[in-house]
Amino acid sequence: MNVSLNWLSQYIDLEGLGTQEISDMLTFAGIEVEGIQERGVKSDLVVVAQVVSADPHPQADRLKVCQVDAGEGSLRQIVCGAQNYKVGDKVPCSLPGAQLPGGIEIKEGKLRGVESRGMLCSASELGLPDATHGLWILPEDMKIGTPVRTFVKTDTIFELEITPNRPDLLSHWGMARELAAITGRTLKADPAEEAARSIETTDAGDHIRLEAPAACPLYTAVKISGVKIGPSPEWLAERLVSIGLRPINNIVDITNYVLHEIGHPLHAFDASKISEGIAVRPAHDGEQFQALVGGTYTLTPEDLVIADHSGKALALGGVMGGAESGVTEATTDIVLESAWFQRSGIRFTSRRLALGSDSSYRFERGTSPWNVLRAAARARQLILEIAGGTAGPVRVGGQAPTLVPESAAPTATVIEQGTEAKIYYALDNVHLDWSALDRMAGGAVPHLEAAAILKRLGCNDTDGKGNWDCPPWRLDLKRDCDLLEEIIRVYGLDNIPSRYIARYSEESAVDRAHDFRMSLARRLAALGFWEAQTLKLIATESPDGTVPQLRDAQPLRPLMEGDVIRVALPLSEDHAVLRPSLAPGLVSVAVRNMNQGMTSLRFFEMGRFFRNTGGGKGKDIETDVVGIFMAGKSAPASWSNPKPGNISFEDLTAVICSLVPNAAVTLTPARPRPEAAIGADVQINGTACGYFARMNIARCRELGLPEETYYCAIELRKLQDIATAPMRVKELPQFPGSSRDAAMDVPATTTNADILKAIAGAKQPLLVSYKCFDVFADPTGVKLAADRKSMAYTFLYRAADKTLTAAEVDAAHKAVLDHLGKQIKTLQYR
The missing domain is CATH 3.30.56.10 (Phenylalanyl-tRNA Synthetase; Chain B, domain 1)
Known part of the structure; x- marks a missing residue:
């Protein structure tokens, strides 16, 4: 929210308080100051000057060399690029040494080789609203040499971030109340008090029908006849412009002014567009509404409309006025609305339709019914003063007259019917x-x-x-x-003085989990990875396939429709689903970095994913994992390694092993999704801890990623349990081992995991280790059938209590090969 210091000073005396002092007061009171903008000119070196001549620049077509009379007794040469002025115009001129808003200091220099001794200014360069593009053309009667600050008002604009629990601060009067409480200074007269005290009210009767009293408990309307629509007076337009609003006409400007003055939204209807009276009702299912700002919206019964008695929708309650009922230059009679809406309904409609306004922003956070008549009275007073006309009493429609005890809910509103109708508010x-x-x-x-x-x-x-x-x-x-x-x-x-020193507390599971995450992040960073933090909300698959984030979320495990947890009221289509994997975020990070010229892509993220199980029929699960992404070059190019190789399957496997150096890591093949070329379950010490996948080459080409792109996700809890388990130390073997090699001809579909499983099934006590060291295949079928491949393994045998003889090693090796041969025959026909 923008707050004008000049406007604020109408309600509280801020004399003696500097801009930074006010900013510090607000910040320490919990009101975040996001920016401070100084408007206007304080320097005497910005003066009125007249353009005496303007000749083309010898080196630039769009620049002109101007001779300017700044009241110094001699002409000053200034190079200018604006196109909207002519010789004889009077414009602001900043002389060398002048300080402009934003900390800009004007100095003498050269532009394209031509000396320039100052700057001719636009309004925006002086921190003022810029009505036209180019120089600020001043009135002809301005005296040359007059400092601009003498006729331009200065102002300071605070850009504030108001927390959702303080809707009372969303106005200048509310901010003045807050500063008065902080500083102890006295508030000036309440701008709405006098008008509210003298307001005449009456029972609305059937003129206002509240058909949705739960959504709108209180609605008031006052008819003002004979108004004259026209531009707002200078002071009113100046107030709105100072906070970034565009003046429209006096009636609309007054409703905007009151909104930013005391914080309650208002709306003005053209009375000639209203048939008989007002009806506040739920929208019809499928009802079309044309908004004041353009666009047609399809409504549902959860939306609230302000309609007339003929059923025509005039406005979307608390959110936006209608295009057909707004005030125009031809309007002579208006109906001024001031109402109180329940915040939940306004928030629902605004989010669902992606339609927001200053009114919905305030109603969503909660407005006070105490302000309803105050806002109506203040706006009525200003309209009669500025636009003329005659006003009837304020018609009040709301709940039945019942006095509310002090213990009642704070938002209870009571209306005492009759000519002296008032609103009572049950205070907490x-x-x-x-x-x-x-x-x-x-x-x-x-x-x-x-x-x-x-x-x-x-x-x-x-x-x-x-x-x-x-x-x-x-x-x-x-x-x-x-x-x-x-x-x-x-x-x-x-x-408040500090009274307590830190106390010792036992380490908790949460502390241990945090420490493990930090150590894991440091280890991955040491391996050359960059940590990423991505959003937990992702996009669904769009019809044209341009937002395929959900597709990237399932590189290995297939996601059924019910597995995905969708947001009921997403802020946008890009944030419609709780991520079922960390993969979409890491893929998008990699794509952005690849587009910026990064060749070695190493990223990790620790976070939570969300999904249902069993197509939505199982339980919801939330799992904390570490996601690791690798693609591109194995290392950045350097003088010692000008052409580094590409990331391979083994690189990511080695990274996983380095996270648990004392554990056995195995990858068990799993049937991958079409989006994954390779898929495997990650097992650590025999425990399934996550999954490993290589992205489909076609998908990599679609995203512009390298063809060798890998991703794995490992559950943090299981990884922590394994990595922090007590280390079991074994003595080094005292007796030497003996190795044997063996090669086997197997079907091309046989995997390394199949062979390792078969070898383990032999349960040979002397066999201590084994691994594959060579694979040969010939797709041409010349040296080996195209549907076959040769896999070579090395086996190490050792006994704990003696040195094995060759015969003992051969016997053990034969037993392993015999068992393996039987298993391979089974693989032949699977």
């Missing part, structure tokens, strides 16, 4: 025990000071016994801890 009454404050602040906050802070915040001690009525604009104050937080926040956390 919170009991505050001062001993709780002493425990929290260690007695550092005096009770009198704490009471003064609560009173500055608008609270009222009803009986002197610690029972505080909270103000109607503070919907977030409901419990004693809320009041304590406010006291400490305003008093200043820096003013």
Whole structure:
């Protein structure tokens, strides 16, 4: 939200407070200052000047060499690139040494070889709204040499981030109240108080029908006849422009002004477009609504519309006005709406239709019904002053007249019917025990000071016994801890002395998991990997295939439709599904880095994925994993390795092994998805811990990734259990071993895992290790049948208590080969 310091000063005296001081006050009070923009000119070196001549630049077609009279007694040469001025125009001229908004200092220099002694300025370069592109053409009667600051108002704009629990700060009056509480300064007159005190109200009767009272408990409307639509007065337009709004006409501008002044949204209808009266009703299923900002939207019964008695939709309640009922230059009579909508309905409609406004932004966060009549009265007052006309009483439609006890809900609204109708608000009454404050602040906050802070915040001690009525604009104050937080926040956390030193606590499972993750991240970083952090929400597969993130999520395990957990109300199509894998995020990171010229792609991410099981019929699972992605060159090119090789299957396997150096890592083939060329289950010490996949070459080409692209995911809990298990140390063997080699002719479909499983099945006690060291195949069929391949293995035999003889080794080797031969015959026919 943008806040104008000039506008703010209408409600509180800020004399003596600097910009940075105000910024610090807001920041330490929990209001984030995202930016500060100084507008206008404070330097005397920015003056009115007249262009005496403008000749073409000898070295640039779009530049001109101007001779300018800045009131110095002689002409000044300035090179200018603007095209909207002519000789004789008066424009702002920044002389050398002038300081412009943004910290820019003007100096003498040369442009394309031609001396330039200053700068002719546009309005935007002076921190002012720029109505035209180019130089700011000043009125002809301006005196040459006059400092621009003498006729241009300066202002400071704070860009603030308001937390969702403080909707009361979404206005200048609300921000003034907050500063008054923080600084102890006195507020000036409430801008809506006088108008609200004298407002005339009446029962709406059948004129306002609330057909959805749960969504809109309170609706008011006032008809103002004989208004004259036209431009807003200068002061009003200036206020709106200062916070980035474009003036439209006096009626619309007044509703926007009141919104940003006291924080309650309003809307003005052309009365001639309304048939008989107002009906606040649920939308019809499939009803079409044409918004004021353009576009037609299809509504559902969950949406709320403001319609007339003929059924025609005039506005989308709390979100946007309709294109056919808005105020135009031909409007003479208007109906001014001020209502209170439940926040959940507004949020649902705004998110579903991706249609937002300043009104929906405030209603979503919660507005106070206390402000409904105040906003209507303030806008009615300004309209009569600026646009003229005559106004009838405010028609009030709402709940039945019932007095609400103080213990009732804080949002209860009561309407007492009749000519003196008023809105009563059931205030929250919170009991505050001062001993709780002493425990929290260690007695550092005096009770009198704490009471003064609560009173500055608008609270009222009803009986002197610690029972505080909270103000109607503070919907977030409901419990004693809320009041304590406010006291400490305003008093200043820096003013509370530290009382406790760190205490020893036993290491918990959470601590151990955190430490393991940090050590794992450091190990992967040492291996040349970059850590990535991606969003937990991904896109579904679009009809044209342009957003295939869900496809990348299943490189190995097939995902059934019910396995995917979809978001009920996604912010966008790109954030519609909880990721069922870390692969989509890492793939997108790799693609972006590849497009930026990175050749060695090594990324990892530790995070959680989400999925149902059994096509949505099983239980939901959330699993923390480490995802590792490798592609491209095995290392960056350097003088010592100008042509590094490509990443291979063994590289990622070696990385997995390095994470658990004392464990046995095996990859068991698994049937891959079409998106994966290779798929395997990762087993560590015989425990299934994750999966390993090589992406399909066609998919890699589609994304622009190298053909050798690998990804694996390992469950962090299982990895931690294995990596942190007590190490079992064995003595080095005392007796030498003896090795034998064997080659076998097997079907081409036979995998290394098949052979290793068969060898393990022999259960030969003297066999201590074995591995494949060669594979030969001949697709031409000349040296070996095309459907066959030769696999060679080495076997190591050793006994723990003696040196084996050759005969003993041969006998053990023969037993292994005999068993292996039987198993290979089985493989022949599988």
